Amino acid sequence: MSDEAARQLEDFLQRVPYVRFLGMHAELSGDEMTAVLPFAPHLVGNTMIPALHGGVIGAFLEATALAQLSVTQGSAKVHKTIDVTIEYLRPGRAMTTYARAALRKVGRRIANVHVEAWQEARDTPIAFLRGHFLLSSN
Amino acid sequence: MAVDLDLIRQMGQHMATTVPQAAALGFRFVSVDRARGVLEVPWREDLVGDPDTGVIAGGVVTSLLDHVCGLAVSAAADTVPFGTATLDLRIDYMRAAAPRAGVTAEAHCYKVTRSVAFVRAQAWDADASDLIATAQGAFVINRA
Numbered sequence: 001m002s003d004e005a006a007r008q009l010e011d012f013l014q015r016v017p018y019v020r021f022l023g024m025h026a027e028l029s030g031d032e033m034t035a036v037l038p039f040a041p042h043l044v045g046n047t048m049i050p051a052l053h054g055g056v057i058g059a060f061l062e063a064t065a066l067a068q069l070s071v072t073q074g075s076a077k078v079h080k081t082i083d084v085t086i087e088y089l090r091p092g093r094a095m096t097t098y099a100r101a102a103l104r105k106v107g108r109r110i111a112n113v114h115v116e117a118w119q120e121a122r123d124t125p126i127a128f129l130r131g132h133f134l135l136s137s138n
Numbered sequence: 139m140a141v142d143l144d145l146i147r148q149m150g151q152h153m154a155t156t157v158p159q160a161a162a163l164g165f166r167f168v169s170v171d172r173a174r175g176v177l178e179v180p181w182r183e184d185l186v187g188d189p190d191t192g193v194i195a196g197g198v199v200t201s202l203l204d205h206v207c208g209l210a211v212s213a214a215a216d217t218v219p220f221g222t223a224t225l226d227l228r229i230d231y232m233r234a235a236a237p238r239a240g241v242t243a244e245a246h247c248y249k250v251t252r253s254v255a256f257v258r259a260q261a262w263d264a265d266a267s268d269l270i271a272t273a274q275g276a277f278v279i280n281r282a
Contacts, residue, residue, distance in 0.1 A: 055201025
C-alpha cells in the first residue's frame with residue numbers, strides 16, 4: 001500500500017502546476033498524509049502583519065483534500081471540487097503551515113472531506129475546510 | 139457620509155496589484171463601485187490545476203473570490219476605510235472553466251454591521267450569465 005500511495009501522492013504533487021506554484025509538498029506515514037506549505041513572500045495577502053492570503057490558505061486546504069484523495073482513491077486523474085467552506089480562526093503567520101485531511105465519507109461518486117491547518121501547534125488550528133468532491137475514475 | 143468613490147477606486151487598484159499574492163497570480167483590476175468590485179485573472183501555464191485539461195486551478199479561483207470579496211467590503215466602508223479579515227467563505231463550483239481560459243469575478247457587499255460584512259460573489263470565464271463558481275462570505279471589520 002504505502003509504496004503505491006507514495007507514488008500516487010508524488011505524481012499528484014509533481015503533475016499539478018498550481019501545486020508547484022504554491023510550493024506545497026507532503027509527507028506520508030503509512031496512509032496518513034501531512035501537507036506542508038513553506039512560507040514564501042508571494043503567498044502574502046497582508047503585508048502589515050504580515051499574513052498569508054486567505055485565498056492561499058483555502059487553496060492549500062483544498063489541495064490537501066485532493067492530495068489525500070489521490071493517495072486513498074488511487075486515481076491518476078484529479079478529482080473535481082463540488083463545494084468548499086473555509087473557516088478562518090487565526091491569521092496565517094509568515095511561517096510554515098501544515099494540513100491534514102480526514103475523509104469523512106467516500107461514496108461511489110462523492111467524497112466528504114474535512115481538512116485542518118495549523119502552524120506552531122496542532123491544537124491551535126488557523127483554518128478548517130469542509131468540502132465535497134466528485135471522484136474521477138481511471 | 140460615505141467614502142469618496144475616487145478613493146475607493148485608488149484603493150481597489152492598489153489592492154489588486156500590490157498585494158504580493160494578487161501580484162503573483164497576475165490579478166487585474168477591472169472596476170469598483172459602492173460596495174462592489176470586479177477583478178480578473180488571466181490564464182497562465184503555471185496556474186493550471188488539471189494537467190490533463192489545462193483548466194485553471196480551483197485554488198486560483200478561491201484566491202480571486204476571496205480577494206474580490208475583500209475589495210467589495212473595503213468599497214462598502216461608510217466613513218473611514220477599515221481593515222478586513224475573512225471569517226468564512228463558501229464556494230460552489232458549478233463547472234470547470236474552459237481550458238486555457240482566464241476568470242473574472244464580481245462581488246457585492248450587501249450588508250455591513252459594526253463588526254461584520256456579508257458578501258456574495260460570482261465568477262465566470264467567458265460569459266457573465268454562465269457562471270463557473272459562486273461564493274458567500276462573512277468578513278470581520280477592524281475599525282480604526
